[in-house]
Amino acid sequence: MMVAACGKSRESSQAPAGSTDSKTKTVALNGAGASFPYPLYSKWIAEYRKVAPSVTIDYQSIGSGGGIKGITEETVDFAGSDAPMKDDQLARAPEQIFHIPTVMGAVVITYNLAGVKTGLKLTPEVISGIYLGNIKKWNDPAITSINPDVKLPEQEITVVHRSDGSGTTNIFTDYLSNVSKEWKEKVGKGTSVEWPVGIGAKGNEGVAGTVKQTPGGIGYVELAYAVQNQLPYAFLKNQAGKFVEPTLDTTTAAAAGSAANMPEDMRVSIVNAPGENSYPIAGYTYLLVYKDQKDKDKGTELVKFLWWAIHDGEKYAKDLLYAPLPDNVVKLAEARIKQINYQGESLYK
16 A cells, blocks of 8 residues: 655645555554644544555654653654753754654643633733742732632632643743743743642643642643643733733744744744734644664655645644644755655655
8 A cells, every 4th residue: 555655745745545565564653752732643643544554653642851752762763842852952862853843732721710711811920920839819919900800719729730741841931931030040941840839740631630620720731632621721911912812823823923033953932922913822842853764664654754744734733723834834844854864865755
């Protein structure tokens, strides 16, 4: 059976269906990492199986930190991460690692308050104050003053954060470091940080589940997890002073300004982006792959899958609440994929 070919246009990368070829090898690709894009990657793997039945792909949602560890130690064929690898992490890898962006997503602030639906307004000062432990109750004046029409209870705030190394945490703490000098100095940003307050939960799944089970809880998760768990989420005050709902449009708006200046290696932050319609806690998620592949068959199929993902795969993004890549970012990703090689020969055909 023919697999998806590396076509030239964004509209279609799928080869026409062919007859069964007894010489075709079955190839297994193993990946692990970010939970942020897991709902989409699961969909991609299922759809790709239809066009490439001789290729099996397994992706484990273990957090970006685990993905970075796996690709560095070469225990996986590819990894997922919402946190771009740092220079020192890249230097520890045995060979050059590429960052291939797949989609963009919004990190939302979700909460469990009886009678309070989606749309609670939160400012950078309130969010950082809650996570620093300075704002302890839901009826704190800092919250009630910006939500005069919402009846907020005199209830303790239970902060929920990730317990595992997480790209979602990296995006969230990048945002907090951007908007709060106190947070930047006391805590900083990263896939794992020393949290001043709160309880930990593993994965976006764990945080969403813990908030849902904890009256008075607050947490940060990828938008799809809040929607799937029927959790409300806040509208956040952005750099332009507007309270913005996390949507595909506002996530895309956050990326619009940075897209024109996307660096060649595509490691970029889009938190607290300028623009009236920009949602402030958004980020790209990446697949991490080695430029120089050690197994020709695996490398060939990995390249085909990556090409399919940033072309045909993008059409599945919106239904799962991820924003597709801007066209110019697709072009940069294409250039990277074409450089993936085996013994100096490009695997892009």
